[in-house]
Amino acid sequence: MDKRRRMGPGKTNDQVSKRAWRVRVTVPRSYVPWASSDAIHKTMQQCRDGRTAPEVALRSNLHRRGMRFRVTARPVLDFRRTADILFPRRRVAVFLDGCFWHGCPDHFTPPQTNVQYWTSKIQYNRLRDATTNQRLRDHGWLVVRVWEHEDTEAAADRIAVLVSARGIMTCRP
Numbered sequence: 001m002d003k004r005r006r007m008g009p010g011k012t013n014d015q016v017s018k019r020a021w022r023v024r025v026t027v028p029r030s031y032v033p034w035a036s037s038d039a040i041h042k043t044m045q046q047c048r049d050g051r052t053a054p055e056v057a058l059r060s061n062l063h064r065r066g067m068r069f070r071v072t073a074r075p076v077l078d079f080r081r082t083a084d085i086l087f088p089r090r091r092v093a094v095f096l097d098g099c100f101w102h103g104c105p106d107h108f109t110p111p112q113t114n115v116q117y118w119t120s121k122i123q124y125n126r127l128r129d130a131t132t133n134q135r136l137r138d139h140g141w142l143v144v145r146v147w148e149h150e151d152t153e154a155a156a157d158r159i160a161v162l163v164s165a166r167g168i169m170t171c172r173p
């Protein structure tokens with residue numbers, strides 16, 4: 001008979017509190033509709049991982065062209081927005097927008113369930129993108145938005161042209 005069993009069916013305070021904590025954190029937050037289809041679930045998963053296949057492809061394409069940049073960085077320190085690819089000396093900020101989360105005009109369709117929730121969420125995201133663009137422009141940044149569905153080579157061409165046309169910025173905001 002091991003030590004724990006000898007203590008009887010009751011649990012120590014420590015065990016009880018650990019268990020209580022575990023239960024508390026796993027309670028589903030019912031006000032947030034969870035992924036109602038495999039497609040959405042996959043999108044959410046990718047979002048959490050922070051790296052999507054198009055993102056990786058675009059970065060390596062730019063890298064192959066000899067372009068050097070920062071990844072997942074804030075263009076403006078006191079503005080809590082993170083660009084996916086950043087060219088600090090040229091002050092070019094690239095955002096790779098997922099077709100679902102950013103409401104792509106060609107590919108966004110609200111999921112079958114919780115239509116209202118998703119539609120307003122995506123509308124909010126679009127508004128947020130517009131605010132981000134404006135704020136960064138105000139700070140002298142060139143904002144480039146690339147859709148997830150865009151051809152990697154074409155997107156990289158576009159970025160390369162814009163970056164080289166910018167020249168090196170000598171004064172920082």
Ligand SMILES: [Zn+2]
Pocket residue numbers: 099104105106107108147148149
């Ligand atoms: Zn799209």
